[in-house]
Amino acid sequence: MKSTLTPIGVRDYSPEETEALSRLKQEILAQLSSSGYRRVLTPSLEFYETIRDGLGPKLAKQCIKFTDSHGQTLVLRPDHTAAIARSLSTRYSDESLPIRLAYVDPVFRKDPQRGETEEWQAGVEHIGDESIAADVAVIDQCIQCLKACGITDFGIDLGHTDVLASYSEDEQAALLDGDYTILDNLPKRGGIECLDEFPALKSLYQDIQSSGYIDDRVQANLGLVKDPSYYSGMIFDVYVPGYGKRLGSGGRYDGLLSRFGRDLPAVGFALDLGAIQEYLA
Amino acid sequence: MSPLVIAVAKGYLWTAYQECLAAQGIELDPKDTDSRKLSVRDRSGNFEFLIVRSTDVPVYVQEGAADLGIVGQDVLAENPADVIDLFPLPFAGCRLVLAALKGAAKTVPQNARVATKYIHLTQRYFYEHNTKITPIKLYGAIELAPSRGLSDYVTDLVVTGNTLKENGLVELETIFTSTATLIANPMSLKSKYTDISSYYTQLREHYAS
Numbered sequence: 338m339k340s341t342l343t344p345i346g347v348r349d350y351s352p353e354e355t356e357a358l359s360r361l362k363q364e365i366l367a368q369l370s371s372s373g374y375r376r377v378l379t380p381s382l383e384f385y386e387t388i389r390d391g392l393g394p395k396l397a398k399q400c401i402k403f404t405d406s407h408g409q410t411l412v413l414r415p416d417h418t419a420a421i422a423r424s425l426s427t428r429y430s431d432e433s434l435p436i437r438l439a440y441v442d443p444v445f446r447k448d449p450q451r452g453e454t455e456e457w458q459a460g461v462e463h464i465g466d467e468s469i470a471a472d473v474a475v476i477d478q479c480i481q482c483l484k485a486c487g488i489t490d491f492g493i494d495l496g497h498t499d500v501l502a503s504y505s506e507d508e509q510a511a512l513l514d515g516d517y518t519i520l521d522n523l524p525k526r527g528g529i530e531c532l533d534e535f536p537a538l539k540s541l542y543q544d545i546q547s548s549g550y551i552d553d554r555v556q557a558n559l560g561l562v563k564d565p566s567y568y569s570g571m572i573f574d575v576y577v578p579g580y581g582k583r584l585g586s587g588g589r590y591d592g593l594l595s596r597f598g599r600d601l602p603a604v605g606f607a608l609d610l611g612a613i614q615e616y617l618a
Numbered sequence: 619m620s621p622l623v624i625a626v627a628k629g630y631l632w633t634a635y636q637e638c639l640a641a642q643g644i645e646l647d648p649k650d651t652d653s654r655k656l657s658v659r660d661r662s663g664n665f666e667f668l669i670v671r672s673t674d675v676p677v678y679v680q681e682g683a684a685d686l687g688i689v690g691q692d693v694l695a696e697n698p699a700d701v702i703d704l705f706p707l708p709f710a711g712c713r714l715v716l717a718a719l720k721g722a723a724k725t726v727p728q729n730a731r732v733a734t735k736y737i738h739l740t741q742r743y744f745y746e747h748n749t750k751i752t753p754i755k756l757y758g759a760i761e762l763a764p765s766r767g768l769s770d771y772v773t774d775l776v777v778t779g780n781t782l783k784e785n786g787l788v789e790l791e792t793i794f795t796s797t798a799t800l801i802a803n804p805m806s807l808k809s810k811y812t813d814i815s816s817y818y819t820q821l822r823e824h825y826a827s
Contacts, residue, residue, distance in 0.1 A: 449698065494808045515702045518799065523704070523818050526811045558808065578809040579620070581682010 346454030354614075358457065361610055362441045364485040365459045372478055374439035374461050379420035381445075385410040390596040391419030393564035399446040401453050413445030418593065418605060421462050426597040434465030434601070441610075460587075460607035464594070467602035469544050472571045472589060476545065476555070479575065479587060479606045486613055488577060491584065492554050494526070495545070496561030496572045497538035512562045524560030531557050541571055563588060571604065582612045622665050622813050625684035627672035627693065631798055634709040635688050642824055664813075673697055676801065685806035685814065692775060692796035696738045702807055704818060707798040708825060711777070714739055714794040717787040718771045719764045724790055726751065726771055733760055733769035736794075740773045743793045761785035 343349065350358060366376060389397050392415060400412040414420055417440045429436050441459040448454045459482065463475050476493065483491050501509055511519040525531040529546070532539035542557050563572045563586075570589035577584060587606025594601045626632050636651065645661040658667045668684055675689035676699035687701070690710055694703065714736055716726070726732070726749055733754040734740045744751045754769050761781055763769040771790075776782060779789055800821065807814055 492808060515700070515804070517702055517704050518706050523815050526808070526815075556808075556811075558811075560807065574808065576805040576808050581680075581803050581805050583805060 344453055346448060346451040348455075357617075358610065358614060361486055361613060362457075362459065364487075365482045365608070366439065366441060368481050368485040369439040369461060369478065372437075372481070374437040374478075376439045376441065377421065377424070378442065379414060379417065379424060379440070381414050382411050383414055383420060383423070385412045387423060388412060388415065388419050391422045391593055392416060393567040395564060396446070396567075399448070401445050401447055414442075415444055415446055417442065417444060417458060417460060417607065418462060418590070418603075422594050422599075422603070423597050425464065425594055425599045425601070435471065436462075436464040438462045438464070457610035458607045459610055460585075460605055462603055462605040464603045465601045466604075467591060469541050471604055472541055473544050473548055475587060475604045475606055476573060477548070479573075479585065479608070482608060483575065483584070486608075487617065488584070488613065491575055491577050492556065494556055494558035494561050494574045494576070495538070495542065496558050496563075497535055497541070498563070498565055498568050498570055498572065499535050499537055500524075500559050501562045501565055503534065509562075509565075512560075513564065517560070524558070526556055526558040526560065528553075528557065531559060535559075537570070567593065573606070575606075575608070577616060580612075580616045582615075583609065584612050584616065585609055621659065621663060622686060622810060622817060623668065623684045624665060625668045625670055625675045625678040625687040625689075627675050627689050627798075628669045629672070631672065631688065631690065631710045632669055634798070635707075638707070638709065638821075638824070642820060676701055679801050679803050682803050682805060685803055685810055686817075687801040688798055689801060690796050691799050692736065692739070692794060694799065694801065695794065695796075696736050698738075699801075700804065701801045702804055704800045704802050705821060707800060707821070710796075710798040712775050712796050713777075713792045714773055714796070715776050715779070715782070715789045716743075716771060716773050716791040716793055717761075717782050717789050719786060720788050722764075722770065722788075722790075730771055731769040732771045732773060733763035734773040735760060736773055736775070739794055743773075761787055 385402055396415055400415045402410050402412050405411050421438055439461050443455045443457050446454050461478060463471055508519055529542055532542060545555055561574060567590055568588045569591045572588035574583055575585040585606060585608035589604040591602040594603055626635055646658055650658040656669055672689055672693045675687040676694055676697050678684040679687040679701045680699040692714055728750050730751050731754055732740060732751045733756050737753050737755050740753060760772045760774040763772055773793055
């Protein structure tokens, strides 16, 4: 008999699983919409030549590529932020800033172990506001979305691209590769006391503290690093104790939109709905 | 409080690591370690050890089934995983070497057949040397391959190199030098930071003295 299985990295959803996923999507969209974020759709197909400018080197390698009928290389949408940044080059020119957009759709990537994958993500793009207040608002929005999903024991680790930049070139490459053996100590994690050398992260952390609605679940982490060719300021990761996978992540990427011809600062986050669903199950 | 879960490669690495644990005052019940139990808690209950195949250690840690792992650097390099490599441990030292029968060319010719358990590391090495080889994946008794005409060269893990010599093979080059290393799940490094940080410091201080 012919195989009736799907590729490993994708899956069917039963009516019950579909219902559970839909409920998550609705809760998140209701939360985002109440805060002024409007949902957008981008196509599942993009030109590789175009979208590649909005991807870091790691994500560019993870693209699922194929050739269209004219010989051009297409990719299945590898990233929402890059696709929305691309769409900004031809739209929203008359809108007042900040532009608040939301998405709830899958991304398609090659995973070294699981092959070609489809992963549902929900997230926001907060465009045209470079203030710390925008950083805080986006982290708060992420927290509200987690709560809307019924997750209360989450933690958020907060970092900044300044921290990675303070290391030597060799150390930066090692840290991005998950190699801490080059360091003499484990990078610090904790509260305001760790942050004297990093004024930008310190003032962000202070603002988060004084905003009151974010409690001690937010910790500063000097070991948190993300691709510096993409991120340009605040970065964060979402986790829950006892579950080994990341539930989401976010950060600021002020240089990204200019690669598509709109020089606007931007900050956002994406939640991994598959991980959230697995955790809640 | 939930214990720190540490996946450890079974065999000589687990044996060597038990000496390290004993020296640090982390006590195991001999009844447990002598048995075939796959998971063992220390007396304090602060640590739980999962004794698994070496190649499975990065998988346990990446997936969060263990917070930490103790595994050979060779295994980690051969099976890349989304984990944090924290600290090299000075035991379970070994080398991945290139070897051949006496009289074989020292420079590996294009399209040579190379038998190995370590396909990834071997291919990376030859790629860096601009040599295209035909790898032959074997799971054991690599030393036998050249004399039986199965391959022209081998890459194999050695501690002393005696097994290679006994099988008439000559070491040509060291491809990779390895010891054990401590790895962590990136999310555990957040949610259990305090516990992991204090164990990390304890290990560093142990090996510094």
